[in-house]
Amino acid sequence: MNKYLSKKITALKPSGIRKFFDIVSEMKDAISLGVGEPDFDTPWHIRDEGIYALEKGKTFYTSNAGLKDLRIEISNYIKRTQGVGYNPDNEILVTVGGSEAIDIGLRAVINPGDEVIIPQPSYVSYEPCAVLAGAKPVIINLKAENEFRLKPDELLNAITDKTKILILPYPNNPTGAIMEEDDLRAIAEIIKEKDILVMSDEIYSALTYKEKHTSIASLDGMKERTILINGFSKAYAMTGWRLGYACGPKEIIEQMTKIHQFAIMCAPTTSQYAAVEALKHGDKDVEEMRQAYNQRRRFLLDAFRKMNLECFEPYGAFYVFPCIKEFGMTSEEFATRFLQEEKVAVVPGTAFGECGEGFLRISYAYSLESLKLAIGRLEKFVKKLRK
Amino acid sequence: MREELLAIIEKNSRIDFQELAVLLGASEEEVLNELTALEKEGIICGYHTLINWEKTSIEKVTALIEVKVTPQRGQGFDKIAERLYNYPEVRAVYLISGGYDLLITLEEKSLKEIAGFVSDKLSTLESVLSTATHFVLKKYKDHGTIFNPKKEDEREVITP
Numbered sequence: 001m002n003k004y005l006s007k008k009i010t011a012l013k014p015s016g017i018r019k020f021f022d023i024v025s026e027m028k029d030a031i032s033l034g035v036g037e038p039d040f041d042t043p044w045h046i047r048d049e050g051i052y053a054l055e056k057g058k059t060f061y062t063s064n065a066g067l068k069d070l071r072i073e074i075s076n077y078i079k080r081t082q083g084v085g086y087n088p089d090n091e092i093l094v095t096v097g098g099s100e101a102i103d104i105g106l107r108a109v110i111n112p113g114d115e116v117i118i119p120q121p122s123y124v125s126y127e128p129c130a131v132l133a134g135a136k137p138v139i140i141n142l143k144a145e146n147e148f149r150l151k152p153d154e155l156l157n158a159i160t161d162k163t164k165i166l167i168l169p170y171p172n173n174p175t176g177a178i179m180e181e182d183d184l185r186a187i188a189e190i191i192k193e194k195d196i197l198v199m200s201d202e203i204y205s206a207l208t209y210k211e212k213h214t215s216i217a218s219l220d221g222m223k224e225r226t227i228l229i230n231g232f233s234k235a236y237a238m239t240g241w242r243l244g245y246a247c248g249p250k251e252i253i254e255q256m257t258k259i260h261q262f263a264i265m266c267a268p269t270t271s272q273y274a275a276v277e278a279l280k281h282g283d284k285d286v287e288e289m290r291q292a293y294n295q296r297r298r299f300l301l302d303a304f305r306k307m308n309l310e311c312f313e314p315y316g317a318f319y320v321f322p323c324i325k326e327f328g329m330t331s332e333e334f335a336t337r338f339l340q341e342e343k344v345a346v347v348p349g350t351a352f353g354e355c356g357e358g359f360l361r362i363s364y365a366y367s368l369e370s371l372k373l374a375i376g377r378l379e380k381f382v383k384k385l386r387k
Numbered sequence: 388m389r390e391e392l393l394a395i396i397e398k399n400s401r402i403d404f405q406e407l408a409v410l411l412g413a414s415e416e417e418v419l420n421e422l423t424a425l426e427k428e429g430i431i432c433g434y435h436t437l438i439n440w441e442k443t444s445i446e447k448v449t450a451l452i453e454v455k456v457t458p459q460r461g462q463g464f465d466k467i468a469e470r471l472y473n474y475p476e477v478r479a480v481y482l483i484s485g486g487y488d489l490l491i492t493l494e495e496k497s498l499k500e501i502a503g504f505v506s507d508k509l510s511t512l513e514s515v516l517s518t519a520t521h522f523v524l525k526k527y528k529d530h531g532t533i534f535n536p537k538k539e540d541e542r543e544v545i546t547p
Contacts, residue, residue, distance in 0.1 A: 021545040034545035124547045173547075291391060295410035302409045345544055368410075 012131065015124045016351035020335065024345045032345040033374050036173060038237035038318070039365045040292075043285040046236060046278045053273035060269060064261040065253075066094025066245070067272045073279035074245055078228070081205075082218045090250040093257050094267045098203045098231040098244035099125055100260070105199055105227045105246055106133040106165070108255040114164035119150050120353025121321075122169040123201070135164065141355035144323060147312045148177035152186040159190070165197040165227075168216060171204035174352045174361035175321040176297075176314025181214045188219045199227045203244070204317040206235035206286050209294045213316070217247070224249050232271075234317070235286050236278045241271035293318050296364040296371055303375045307382055318365045321349065325358040327385050335360060341384075342377040388413055392421060393430070398531075400434035439534050441526065449478075449494050449523040450501045453487040454509065455516040464488060467514050476504065487519070498522070 002010070024030060041047075065071065071088035079085055086092050095101040106116065106129050116130040119140040130137045140158050142148045155166065168187070170179040179187070191198055198216060205213040217226040231244025246256060260266075300320050304311045311322035324334050331348035339345050347363075349356025364371060388411055395410060396402060404422060408415040425431040440447045456467050464482050471491060472480045479492040491509075495501045505520055526534055 015547060017545060017547045021543070024544045030544070032544040035542050036546045037542060039540070039542070288394075291394070294412075295395070298412050299406075299409055347545060351547070 008132070012128050017124060017347060020332075020345075020347060020351065023336065024339060027339060027343060027345070030339060030343040030345050031370060031374050031377075033362045033364075033366060033371075034345045034347045035363050035365055037239040037365060038234060038289065039367065040237040040289055042236060042238050042241070042274075043278075043282060045281060046238070046274050046285075049277035050241075050270045050274035053270050058269055058273055062094075062266045062269050062272055064266055065092065065257055066267055067269075067276065070094055070272050070276050070279075073276050074247070077279050078215075078230075078247060081212070082215045084215065084218050084223055086247045087250070091247055091253055093246045093253050093260060094272060095231075095244045095246060095260060096264055096267050097233060097242045098201060098229050100264065101227075101229040101231075101244050101246040101256075102126065102167075102199070102201065103129045103132070104256045104259040104263070105229065105248075105252070106130055106135065107259055108252055109165055109197060109227075110135045111164075113162060115160060115162045117155070117158045117163060117166040119154075119167070119169065121148070121172075121174050121349055121356040121359070122167070122352055123173050124352065126167050126169070126201075130167075136162070138163070139353065139355075141353070142175075142177075144312060144359070147314075148172060148175040148321070149179055149183050150187060152190055155187060155190050159194050159196065163194065163196050165199055166191065168198050168200045170200075170202070171208055171213065171316025173204065173317050174319050174347065174349065174356065175359075176317050176319040177321075178208055178210065178213070178314075178316040179216075180211060181219075184214060184216045184219060188216055188222050191225060192221055197225050197227065198222070199229065201229045203229065203231050204234050205230060207290055207293060207318060208316045209290075209297060210315040227252060232275050232278055236275075236282050237289065238271070238274070238278065241268070241274060243267055243271040243275050293364060296366070296368055299368060299371060300362065300364055300375065303379070307379050309378075309382060318363055320362050320364065321359050322362065323359055327382075331357055331360060338378070338381055342381045344374045344377050388417070388421060389425070392418070393425070396431070396434075400436075437530050437532055439526070441534075446496055447494055448496070448498055448501055449492065449526075451521045451523065452491040452493060452505065452509070453483075453519040453521075454489040454491060455487045455518075456489060456512075457514045457516060458488075459514060467512065470512065471509070474504070474508070476500075 071092045074092050075086050075088045102125055110133040112134045114135045115138045116135040117138045118126045119142050127137045138158050140154050200216050202215055217223050217228045227246055227248040229246050232238040301313060304322055309322050311320055314320055331350050335346055335348040347361040349359030349361060391411060404415055404418045408418045458464050459466050468480050471477055476493055476495055477491055478494050481490045483490045493501055505518055509515060509518055
């Protein structure tokens with residue numbers, strides 16, 4: 001059968017997370033801190049709006065770009081949070097999750113041989129999507145001592161005359177790192193000077209615990225160079241609804257819409273109606289969830305301090321990224337032993353890039369009770385290893 | 388800090404000040420001072436426990452009673468409200484806008500005792516014009532808490 005398969009696809013490495021998933025799935029009574037989605041249910045008024053849309057028989061395709069009302073609400077949302085105006089008619093595309101936007105955004109701008117700069121550790125799909133689009137991925141290994149922020153010299157070193165676009169994944173999965181306005185300014189200057197584009201994946205933008213999130217698109221001269229990606233999964237706990245969006249220069253959005261139209265038609269209609277409700281009346285829910293995440297984040301950092309486990313303070317998303325280098329094991333060895341000996345699943349940092357070696361991703365999209373239980377076991381495990 | 392602290396202890400009054408300090412990113416001293424202040428100011432009025440009595444063998448009947456009253460000169464509804472809330476079996480008294488004036492939550496051991504309260508104590512008050520008693524058949528949710536077991540975590544164990 002293999003002779004029939006696409007060489008490009010068979011050459012793709014399977015997601016590093018998959019392998020670990022298979023091990024965990026076999027452990028029946030393990031507790032997991034390995035999930036990359038909120039533990040909250042979608043707020044009821046949003047679900048109710050989805051149900052209502054079904055009851056009213058709103059079961060048809062929407063326009064390719066998405067419901068006009070939804071694009072207007074997205075435009076309003078970005079205006080009120082970032083002060084950037086996007087035209088709902090031609091600068092916004094509603095997609096099937098942020099993931100689709102990443103894929104088609106890259107496909108819309110890449111020509112053979114173009115380079116895509118990807119800072120890692122970061123979400124697992126950037127590199128394969130770049131490869132599938134025909135680009136050469138150029139990886140920047142972010143450093144723990146910079147709190148995994150992207151530094152100007154790191155970017156400069158990665159840029160060549162073939163560089164087309166930089167992927168900017170902040171607030172970051174898996175590290176929880178953020179980029180503040182000053183960090184972004186320094187990066188933006190280089191992007192403008194070198195005349196490249198940026199794909200800013202801001203899916204966790206609503207979940208920051210220091211200053212409010214700043215989008216690079218809001219900086220001078222950056223809107224026309226930025227494909228801004230966001231969605232409903234993390235902010236509104238709507239992962240299963242599969243709904244995201246891309247905003248950008250109309251020429252790029254037009255090409256993305258073309259791919260989207262042929263591959264997808266349109267994002268799920270029910271989800272789009274629910275999302276209108278989320279953007280109109282969901283601010284309070286987001287704030288409540290953000291506050292709960294923040295409390296758990298503080299709990300974990302305090303617990304790490306008490307057990308002397310090295311971890312920089314992350315101010316975004318719902319992950320902490322502690323360092324386990326003191327134990328002289330690889331991330332995978334540590335995670336595997338922790339799972340087998342204490343029955344807690346965490347994700348090895350290497351699932352998000354080689355430079356994640358020596359780190360673990362711990363998700364705090366869990367109730368405080370679950371976190372306490374798991375951290376108790378981590379403490380026990382760490383003590384055992386230090387003996 | 389005050390608003391977030393209140394939000395936490397409204398859901399979990401048993402949480403101790405050390406843990407509150409961690410969750411709020413404040414010092415233990417700050418939290419203790421704030422708690423003391425909140426109690427002094429009468430903002431925190433108690434640390435009650437939410438019990439689903441239906442699951443016990445103890446019989447309890449709850450009734451919601453709408454009461455129409457004539458407000459008294461100079462004292463409005465406060466005087467009559469006081470006469471009612473001093474009964475220990477009266478769990479809550481609210482002044483209500485709309486078709487009637489006071490809403491009372493009454494908890495007793497039996498239907499008969501509730502009937503007794505309404506006919507002997509409530510209706511005989513001079514300023515009470517009329518009452519309407521509604522018995523609670525089932526409690527689904529109280530104090531923001533849904534009364535059925537929490538469902539399992541249905542998420543995949545590991546996702547990117």
